[in-house]
Amino acid sequence: MNMRAVLLFALMVLLILFTGFTSSWNSALFILNFGLISAVMALGVNLQWGLAGLFNVGIMGFTALGGLAVVLTSVPPVPEAWEAGGLRVIAGLALGSLTLATAIYTRSKMAMGNARAAVTLLMLGFGFFIYRYVFDGGVEAVESINPAQTGYLGGLGLPVILSWPVGGLLAAGAAWIIGKTALGLRSDYLAIATLGIAEIIIFILKNEDWLARGVKNVVGLPRPVPYEIDLQNSASFVERATGLGLDPTTASSLYVKLGYSFLFAAVLILLLVLSQLALSSPWGRMMRAIRDNEVAAEAMGKDVTARHLQVFILGSAICGIAGAMLTTLDGQLTPTSYQPLRFTFLIWVMVIVGGSGNNYGAVLGGMLVAFLWVQVEVYGLAFMQLITAGMADGSALKAHLLDSAAHMRLLTMGVILLLVLRFSPRGLIPEK
């Protein structure tokens, strides 16, 4: 890290402290936690874009898979649902995968021609009907078990921290499928394919109620930190809080948020150290060589597509981990809250603003843009109130403009992205 980076990080700390002193420590810690998670995501995207030049527009999908992992890992299982149709659902899914696997295998064994195409299609079609028959019955049985409260299979009931690596694994699996098909073709194709998979993952989360209750949401997820109410009821905590001059309610909420901050910071630092090591290793040099001149790297005997696949999976896995962290922080999985603007494009703004190719830059960009994202809403409304101040009360235009303040974010983010790309494409902390 050079002087400039140190100064910028110091400024970031000051900004958060400033929020703490001027508004409240609660919101300062909220911004800090949001910033830490965003920084992890930005690190993952930076690995893909900064190190390898891969354009991933599906970050939202990988984040959502991380969120799903929290439900699948930490929620206690629903025994009635498992009894009713759990095995049938699993069998259905297994049959579906088996169909795909046999079709691919047969295809690889037969000679090219119309016969091969016909056999593959027949196998796929036949398999699809069996799969639907087994699967649909199971789903119906599972979803009919107490639909108001459960209606899904639940998870494994393991500690919630475990879900973070699981989120990474799920995201890595999805990335493998996408990377295998779209990498090695034109660079735009990866972007389009990731855009598609992200939308589809969200559709699946919204519609497959047996998996994670769909739009009915899973609330009250287990937490890695204590609950506020338990803290407030514990005599020793109240004593310590009053000793610090805080009332127990505020103190408990600060304690919980700080607990999250330490966990997230630990993950961020671990990943940052790993990324820095990777960047300066021979592997990192090779990746940059591929990024800067694919033809030359290929001529030197590097397998460009395989390396791209590798780095794409790693970056997506990091996004999955961050997604699991975010859902843990929220304490609930709400598929409707996944918006591409918030979960894909915001991360891109972070990476570009921070400085693509530089891990510290990505982390700084993540924290800074997260800070702005939270604050722009406040300032946007204030700005709209300022320009509408002269208008008559009750005028349609005034009401419309005030309502639209929320959409200022989109515009602001777009303008920031375009300005940085145009005038400072290397970002705040440029790559050396």
Place this chain on the structure above:
Amino acid sequence: MDVLNALVAFANFVLIPGTAYGAQLALGALGVTLIYGILRFSNFAHGDTMAFGTMFVILVTWGFQSAGISAGPVPTALLALPFGIAACALFLLATDKVVYKFYRRERVKPVVFVMVSLGVMFVMNGLVRLIIGPGDQRFADGERFIIAVRDFREMTGLREGLAIKTTQGITVITAVIVVALLFWFLNKTRTGKSMRAFSDNEDLALLSGINPERVVMYTWLIVAALATIAGTLYGLDKSFKPFTYFQLLLPIFAAAIVGGLGNPLGAIAGGFVIAFSEVLITYAYKKVFGYILPEALQPDGLAQLLSTDYKFAVSFVILIAVLLFKPTGLFKGQSV
């Protein structure tokens, strides 16, 4: 008679909506494919360009409606279309001058262009939401049906009805006219020929004295017209909602890639392939089977392959299949 009933039900729920949707996708995919052919990048802002142009059409339509101007049986929006195209074209030319031109001069990698188009998408999306709001807008007026279900039943005496909405008829007719004009322009006029030459081989075209900036300008003008028309037709047929237009990006890209990026004919074919796959796979065949199958073979459920929620998944699967097996698309596209 039952076979006829089945056919009519099939036409009513699959053939007609599929054709209209296909025409809308084809017009959208033509815009994507033209930008890809001439400017050589996948324009992520295309869905929002459609929304942007449509928004102006809606605003002018509302103006016409309150001024008492109407087009009789056809929707007023058709009268407002030229204004929407003009506004959209002005905006696109301005973005080209302010944003894209710089990167063209720098000759950056295509992926940087894609990223820049993402920024433009943000701005357009923000503007649309700021001006017209994120909600649903309906702006169709005029006669609702060319043939209503009841009229059809009385005419033919069949149990099953067939409805053709005015918007569906207009979509298909407009699409045919637009495509005919576009192909005439590309194949017969001097500017169109220079555009094709530029798309085939940029260096050779430059050597023979074609002005690249002029080609680019015409491309944006045509794209503005195509996007606004596609957006307006879609909005008339369904409804206008900014987020839906963003989501249309996936089927439109899929259509352009299935047909072969950079190939206008392919874009049209791709649009129909995607539209019919979506409709065929998500349609519940219970009714059709009810007419043609004997009692014993009747399906219990809806006989639907996939629920309609997954219609985007269909275009995605087709996209993946094409990328895996035939990356240049059905018609030969420009590059892998």
